[in-house]
Amino acid sequence: MTETPERRDRRRAVLLLLAVAVVAAGAWWWTRRGGDAPLVEVRLPRQLSPQALRGQAVFEAECASCHGATAGGSDRGPPLVHPIYRPAHHADLAFASAIRFGVRQHHWYFGDMPPRPGVADEDIPAVIAYVRELQRANGIR
Ligand code: HEC
Numbered sequence: 001m002t003e004t005p006e007r008r009d010r011r012r013a014v015l016l017l018l019a020v021a022v023v024a025a026g027a028w029w030w031t032r033r034g035g036d037a038p039l040v041e042v043r044l045p046r047q048l049s050p051q052a053l054r055g056q057a058v059f060e061a062e063c064a065s066c067h068g069a070t071a072g073g074s075d076r077g078p079p080l081v082h083p084i085y086r087p088a089h090h091a092d093l094a095f096a097s098a099i100r101f102g103v104r105q106h107h108w109y110f111g112d113m114p115p116r117p118g119v120a121d122e123d124i125p126a127v128i129a130y131v132r133e134l135q136r137a138n139g140i141r
Contacts (some may be wrong), residue, residue: 016038037108040072040079045137049129055130058123062099071134078108080131086140087132095128 005012050054060069066077073079084107095116097103103113119127135141 037073037078037110039068039074040081040138042070042072042079042081042134043070043138044070045133048133051126052130052133055123055126055128058119058127059130061125062119066110066113071131077110077113081134081138081140083140085131086135092125092128092132095131096124099124099127115127 034136037047059067059071061081063071066074067080068077071080073082079085096112099116099119105112
């Protein structure tokens with residue numbers, strides 16, 4: 001059984017349309033992934049330790065513009081209250097290093113994190129304590 005030329009042309013047009021749709025969907029997904037870091041609705045602990053309270057003030061001044069006021073993420077940076085930033089995967093040293101030296105884009109597509117020279121050395125443990133207490137209050141340990 002032979003196909004008529006018209007039928008063949010229609011079949012090709014449909015296949016071409018499908019291919020274009022698949023490529024367009026792929027491109028959309030590829031460019032959107034960065035912003036697709038989940039925005040986390042962060043549960044606040046009933047009480048923060050005195051150290052974490054100090055860290056909270058520093059976090060709000062130095063980190064919140066990208067990581068969100070309570071580390072739930074924003075359109076400029078990922079949530080730190082997220083399982084990939086749990087202590088076993090991003091130890092305290094990774095936090096200290098991020099603050100001092102910045103971070104090259106690798107997990108998401110927001111771009112690099114610049115160093116935060118405005119955070120004093122002695123405030124680094126307080127910032128980490130704040131994020132860890134938020135993580136624990138949200139079941140991340
Ligand atoms: C200008 C935006 C911006 C600011 C301000 C910012 N960050 Fe980041 N941060 C990012 C981005 C973007 C990433 C994700 C990089 C990636 O993995 O693609 C990141 C990643 C991190 C990581 C993960 C490091 C790793 O090893 O993967 C930590 C920890 C972190 N930030 C902590 C902080 C802390 C603490 C502050 C405040 C002192 C802060 N950030 C301020 C944008 C920012």
